[in-house]
Amino acid sequence: MIDIKDILAQNTWLIEGSVAKTSASTQLDAKENLGDKKLFIADMQTAARGRFGRQYVTEQGKGIYMSLSLKPSTDIKNYTILTAAAITAAIETLTSKKPQIKWVNDIYLDNKKIAGVLVEHLLSSDYIIIGIGLNFNQLNFPLDLRDKAGSLFNEETPPITRTQLIAEIWRQFYKLQADETFFDIYRAHSFILGKTVEFEEQGETIIATAVDLTEHGELIVNTGGLIKVISSGEVSLKKWL
Structure with a gap:
């Protein structure tokens, strides 16, 4: 199970966090319990959706499904770019994997999508919700997705835990937001440019x-x-x- 205490200990800028065994959607959890720097994680999602309402396939204990409720900084123009950069930086910090970014919000590895970012601005409040769905060691995909969807770890035993990766993603998020290097990282990992x-x-x-x-x-x-x-x-x- 994901250790929320460890994640918060490594990210003292986060105010609150929780882990649910099952959730319809961590985006909905965040919207229903708004608060600055509150992190919502689920071991499984039953009604996950991505950009443009696309369905996102999840599997119990095999992925990272989380959403952050946040009051945005006026200095940050694009939280999708920041979050995608944080994911790639975290993966490269903890593993030998070399992920790339497909404009604008998808993380790819070996020509297959392994993660997606969904940022929603709540017009009725001062909050944004940053959602991340990442296939950690998921192997089972519907037939129509097998050529498109992949996982960070496939047949090999993961050398890191989901807790470690989650903690590192939000550590990189905070760091890159502070030093403003996230755009350079995003651009350097884009595989769309020139194509x-x-x-x-x-x-x-x-x-x-x-x-x-x-x-x-x-x-x-x-x-x-x-x-x-x-x-x-x-x-x-x-x-x-």
């Missing part, structure tokens, strides 16, 4: 080359001579080559 990408915008399929990122996390693309800046809230990449 041909395909996305839909207002019903039209557009093919372009991803050339750079803005500091706000928008993707700069070249559509055959025309430079265009696209927002993750407007489009989702369909293909990348």
Whole structure:
């Protein structure tokens, strides 16, 4: 089981934390119990959803499912970039794995998605909810996801625990927020830059080359001579080559 006391001991900036054996969604748990720097973790989720409402497959004891309720700092422009950078930095600190980031919120390893970030701004309050779903050593995926979904650890016995990785993710989150190096880490781990990408915008399929990122996390693309800046809230990449 995940040790919340150990996680909080290594992250004294967190005010409160809890671990549930099962939860419909840690995002919902956080929304229903708002508080600054409160961490909600579940060993299993039954109604997990990702960006654009996509279903997220979970397995008891095989993943990391957590959400942080937070009053945002006015200095941070994009918490999705910060969180994705913290995940990659934590994995590289504790393991020999080399994860990469698919714009804007997915963590990949060996060409398969192993984690996703979902940041929700609650317009009715001063809070944001940062959700993370990470396949730690999950091996069972639906047939239609087996070529797309992966896990941080597969057949090998994990050399670290979920508790250790969770603690390190939030340690990196706090550190990178303070020293403002998260954008550089995010950009360095992006595997989209330089590739041909395909996305839909207002019903039209557009093919372009991803050339750079803005500091706000928008993707700069070249559509055959025309430079265009696209927002993750407007489009989702369909293909990348």
